[in-house]
Amino acid sequence: MKFLITLITTCSLFILSLELSQVRVAYKEAAHDKTKVEAFNKMLEGVTKNSTVTLVAYKGASIALKAKFAETVKEKKEGFFDGVSYIEFAIEKEPNAIEPRFVRIGIQENSPKILKYKDNIDEDKLFLLKQYNNISSTDLKKHVKDYILQSNVFTDLEKQSINNQ
Template identity: 90%
Template structure:
């Protein structure tokens, strides 16, 4: 019994010790560098669907990114859609949360057309543009801004508006 309590306590402390700023940075690195995907995935190993929606969305992204580099097409597809299920769960749980929408648009924009996971790009784009000024975390705001400025789904006019803020 003592072991179980110690394990649960350690597990809870691990989840609480995850800093969103570190997770965001790891996500950005993993999205651009195949060698960083495994570390990003391990970072979020203890995250469950009971965690905060931001962490659930990032866990989904980590699984989807890991799936991208699986050996077989079947494993790639299964990994991708398993990861997507976490992202969609986070958005269903809190539809007005910015971070899961930010994660979803990044995954959708960069997913292959064959996977047919691009339906919410415009919705999430409009959501981010509308909510950008309401982002209270300067770290999240910087990540969203950096994403928008390099993204192909945002127009030059939209990028200019965001870059001035």
Template identity: 65%
Template sequence: MKFLVFLITLFTLNTLSLDIKDVRVAYRDAAHNNDKVTAFNNLVASVTKNDDVALVAYKGAAITMKAKIGGSIKEKKEFLKEGVSYIEFAIEKAPNDIEPRFVRIGVQENTPRIVGYKDNIDEDKAFILKHYSNIKSTDLKNHIKDYILESKLFSDEEKQITN
């Protein structure tokens, strides 16, 4: 019993020690470099659905990214399904939180059309455009700004909201 309490404490402390800024950087790096996907997964490995919704969404993104770097078709489908469940859980838990929606639109933009995980792009894009100016965290605002400016989903006119 003491060992179980120790393990739970260890995982809780590890999750508490996660810096969201580090997670955001790891997400961006993994999205641009397949060699960084494993490191991103390792960083968020201790995150559970009881943690902050942003961390839960990033864990979902990390798992979906594993689908593009290897494994059999069956493994890729399982990674995608598991990752999506984390992202959707985060949005269901906090539908008005911009960060999980930002994660979802990034994942949906970058998954192959054949997978069929593209249904929320317009909804999330509209949500981000509407709420971007209300983001209080400079780090998060810059993180989302970088995505908007790189994304093909946003028109030149829409990208102007980042100015």
């Protein structure tokens, strides 16, 4: 029985890791194109807080992005903070994981000031800059680099240092 559970878990993790590159692309597209938000949200429909912290963070981002297009202000606000709760849960669970921090800074940088969800930008910025060389996934490293180079929270000097790595 233990062998079967281990086999299923291993296969599930392998399948999820293969899809992670697709999730990253979908996140980037959804952040820049409202027509891609629904597909991104559906992609992560089955993710729960028991999933890997990376997928939990992306699920939070998908909910927050979807909330942006809700019909009422109340639905927008509730949806946004529902999404944020997933992101914060992922970071609380694994504070040294790079990808949830990457997701959070992107959401915080682009959230409206009225929502007051900008407290961790400097913390996450420093975290990403310090951990950039430790990112083993070339796919993730490319996404983080692309984000930093287009972001308004990173200085030209910080962008240059990342661009030279």
